[in-house]
Amino acid sequence: MSRTPAFLAALASSAVPGLDPVSVRAARTEPGHRHEVAFVTDSQDRTWVVRAPLTAAAGAQMDTTVALLALIGRRLPFSVPAPRGFVAVPEGRAVVYPHLMGRPIDLGSVPAGPGLAAELGRAVAALHNIDRAVFDEAGLPAYEAEESRTRKLANLDRGAATGHVPPALLARWERVLEDVSIWRFAPTPIHGDLTGDQVLVVFEGEEDASTGVVRGITGWDDAKVADPAEDFAALISECSPEAFESVLEAYAQVRTERPDRHLLRRARLSAELRLLGGLLSAVGSGDRDLITARADDLHELDERTTDAAAESEESDAADAAEESDAADDGSGAGGSGVGDSQDPSEDTEGDHTQPLNASRSGGATRVISTEELEQLRATRLPAENAPSVQPPAPAQPPAPSADRGSTDVSTP
Missing domain, CATH: 3.90.1200.10 (Aminoglycoside phosphotransferase (APH), C-terminal lobe)
Structure with a gap:
C-alpha cells in the first residue's frame, strides 16, 4: 500500500485533537521498510511524526513497541517517542507523536x-x-x-x-x-x-x-x-x-x-x-x-x-622467522617462553573479525647483565623510532538531514 503525504497528514489530524496540518513531508519508503512515515507541521508550528504500518505484522509489532515506550521513557536519560494519538488503518493503528529534538549522526x-x-x-x-x-x-x-x-x-x-x-x-x-x-x-x-x-x-x-x-x-x-x-x-x-x-x-x-x-x-x-x-x-x-x-x-x-587473513599470516610468518634467527644467535633464553606476552584471554587466533594490529612486538627476551644495565643507564640513549602523536583535528558535526534516503529515521 502507498499512502499519499496528504492522507498521512489527515491521519495525524484525526489522531490528535487540535492538530491542524499546514505542511507535510513524507519520508521515502524503500523495500524492507515496515511503515510509512511523514512529518507534519501544524498551525502552531509544532512538528509531528505519523507512522502507519504496511502489514498486519508491522501493526502488531507497533502495539508492542508503544507499550515498551510507555515503560522505558522515564527510565532513560534521553527521550524516546511518546505517542499522543492513534487512528485505525486496515493493518492496525497509525501512531502520531511529537518530533524529537536533535539530528541523526554519522x-x-x-x-x-x-x-x-x-x-x-x-x-x-x-x-x-x-x-x-x-x-x-x-x-x-x-x-x-x-x-x-x-x-x-x-x-x-x-x-x-x-x-x-x-x-x-x-x-x-x-x-x-x-x-x-x-x-x-x-x-x-x-x-x-x-x-x-x-x-x-x-x-x-x-x-x-x-x-x-x-x-x-x-x-x-x-x-x-x-x-x-x-x-x-x-x-x-x-x-x-x-x-x-x-x-x-x-x-x-x-x-x-x-x-x-x-x-x-x-x-x-x-x-x-x-x-x-x-x-x-x-x-x-x-x-x-x-x-x-x-x-x-x-x-x-x-x-x-x-586479504586481512593473508596479511595476518604473512606477519605471523615474519615474526616466526625473527624469533628463529634470534634463537640461532643464542638470545632465545632457552625457549623458556619468557618473551611470550600474549594474553590467552584474547583468543584471537583465526578470528579475522578481530582488528589486525600492524605493529606486533615479537622477538625473544634476552637477560641483561648488571654491567650492561649500568652502562645503559649511563648512556641514557633516546628511544628509537618514537612516533610523534598529533592531536586529532576536531570532527565537523554532521549536517542536518532532510530525507535520509532509504532509512526510516523516525521510527519509535
Whole structure:
C-alpha cells in the first residue's frame, strides 16, 4: 500500500485533537521498510511524526513497541517517542507523536575522547541497565545466550541455501558460532537496531562535534532481551578505533555489570551478519536488483577479510622467522617462553573479525647483565623510532538531514 503525504497528514489530524496540518513531508519508503512515515507541521508550528504500518505484522509489532515506550521513557536519560494519538488503518493503528529534538549522526565522524563518544557509551549502558522485567512486561521476546547462538546458526543455513554467500564467509562465521565459549553472556534489554540514524544529538558548539549530547533514540521496533553485543555492531564497524575505545570505556564505567570479555568479538560478528540479514530480506522481497546488491556486499566483505587473513599470516610468518634467527644467535633464553606476552584471554587466533594490529612486538627476551644495565643507564640513549602523536583535528558535526534516503529515521 502507498499512502499519499496528504492522507498521512489527515491521519495525524484525526489522531490528535487540535492538530491542524499546514505542511507535510513524507519520508521515502524503500523495500524492507515496515511503515510509512511523514512529518507534519501544524498551525502552531509544532512538528509531528505519523507512522502507519504496511502489514498486519508491522501493526502488531507497533502495539508492542508503544507499550515498551510507555515503560522505558522515564527510565532513560534521553527521550524516546511518546505517542499522543492513534487512528485505525486496515493493518492496525497509525501512531502520531511529537518530533524529537536533535539530528541523526554519522558515526564515522564521532571524535574520540570524553565528548560525544562517551555520551554514546553512557546512553547504551543506561539502556542495558534497565531491568529485563520491564521488557518482559511489555511482551518483548527474550533470547538466552544459547538461543541467540542457534538463531544465528539457523540464519547461516538460510544464507547458504540462497547460493549468494561466499563459502569462506560461511565457514568463518560457523567457526565463531560453534565456539560455545564465546557465547557465554548475560542477556540484557537491547535496542536491536542501534545505528547513527536512530541516535538524535544536539551540539553545544556547531563547530565542534565533541560537544554533542544524546537527546533521543528512535527505532525501537527490534527491541528485545538478547546479546548486548548486538547494540555495538554499527558502533564498532563505523566509529574509528579510538572513538570506539572511548565509547566502550564510558559504557563499562556506567554498566551495573562488567561487560564480558568476548563482547567485542560478538559485536564484530553481528556487524558482518547484518549484511547476511540484508540478503535474506532481499530474497524475501523477490527484488532481483536488491538481491544482487546485497550479494555484492557479501562478496566485498569476503575479499576484505581474505586479504586481512593473508596479511595476518604473512606477519605471523615474519615474526616466526625473527624469533628463529634470534634463537640461532643464542638470545632465545632457552625457549623458556619468557618473551611470550600474549594474553590467552584474547583468543584471537583465526578470528579475522578481530582488528589486525600492524605493529606486533615479537622477538625473544634476552637477560641483561648488571654491567650492561649500568652502562645503559649511563648512556641514557633516546628511544628509537618514537612516533610523534598529533592531536586529532576536531570532527565537523554532521549536517542536518532532510530525507535520509532509504532509512526510516523516525521510527519509535
